[in-house]
Amino acid sequence: MNKELTHLRVNGEEREIAITPNRLLLDALREDLGLTGSKRGCDDSSCGCCAVLIDGTPMLSCVALAASYEGREITTVEGLGGPGELDPVQEGYAEMGGAQCGYCTPGFMIATKALLDRNPDPTMDEIREALSGNLCRCTGYMQIYESVKYAIEKLRAKSATQAPATR
């Protein structure tokens, strides 16, 4: 199979890689671009470990052909925080024990990020629904929900300081 030059836009950067047409996005990220944050869990689209944002929507990179996502904005867990600073979602998982073995955590963070970008004040049911495509075998999920709530508070505090009363 011939390799083809493929242009992916990952975490705000234009990247050029030579890959075969059957290259999965997950492998392109992990092996060609060295972004090993996204994990291979089930390998058949049933666990959420490989989730990345595609134009802001969480999708499974283990069932995505890399070349089909040219021109789309891909965000991996590495792209959540800025240089030297954590995203409030990452902070939440760190502070509240949302990660134990940590293998599923990047996928959970991506799903959480997508939820809070669309809905900064979700109900408990909405949080559960948004994370229901991700499996965790360690935490029993309670610490994960606490992490999401922490991130919500953090974001709320941040937006309050950034946007002083305009009313």
Add this chain to the structure above:
Amino acid sequence: MTLPAFRVLQPRTVEDAVRMLDEHRSDAMVIAGGTDVIPNLQMRLFTPRVLVDVKPLRELAVIEFSARQGLHIGATATLTHILETPWMRDKFAVLASAIGTVAGPLQRNMGTIGGNLCLETRCRWYNQSHFWRQSLGGCLKKDGDICHVAPGGKFCWAAWSGDSAPAFLALDAELEIASLSGTRRVPLREFYKNDGMDRIALARNELLTAVHVPAHMAGRRGVYQKLRVRDSIDYPLAGVAVAMEVDSAGICKDARVALSAVNPAPMLVTQAGESLIGRKWSLELAERVAHAAIQTGKPLTTSGSTPVYRRDMVRVFTRRALEETWKNGHGSA
């Protein structure tokens, strides 16, 4: 696991796509969301030389409703897009209910309605790695000549495992299928062949482009009940869809009940309508229809659960679905 070698073709129009399919025939497979196709390729259930990627065809992603034309959903509309269409739950309650149970939110962000309606049938002896299957000498559906589900049989019982098809059957939907010779319409109930090996009436040079629901189905009450081990991600072990029109006096004017995951095809419970039309809600009536539903569902040991349990849950879920739509007015517009 790794993927077999293939080329990916990217058509720019539906005509492009059907020309590609016509040229490559049995060497080609259609891919859209990839949530069903890619795992199947990883397991070497198929080894196409060419994938025709229809996902970028924007013309196929349209969702529309009009009082004259009814509901039109293009084949590449994602399940999430359908669920988030604001009027969907009010107008087509059973459909929103069913699609809401498909896999999990991440899969629904990728998976398309066309893919869900053309899902590969599933069996515990089939959806396994190449190595696993080879160790048993394969099965009727793939690389072998025996059936591990019904030893001695020559019929493949791999189960229909989609959730949207029973809802669309309950709404009397039609499919739009394109090929080089033009477009044809086929009633959904004629699309499924109830053969685990050869599941749908879609030729290799044809492309499913849209699904239509007649306008008079808008506003029907309805619900889908699904049996699965986990409340997310899992395929159905059994599924029951009910769509119903009830007048102000509580009398059933029309009703359709359809089952999933208990046959190689999604199926209408044909006796349900005549038993229900013109009647008022009663638990005995619901139980009677629920018993009829068991006659339609013939689950075998194609999944991790037992046929006895799945059959019994068809009965329970049919009764519950009728109760919810009729008595509690669930999904009424």
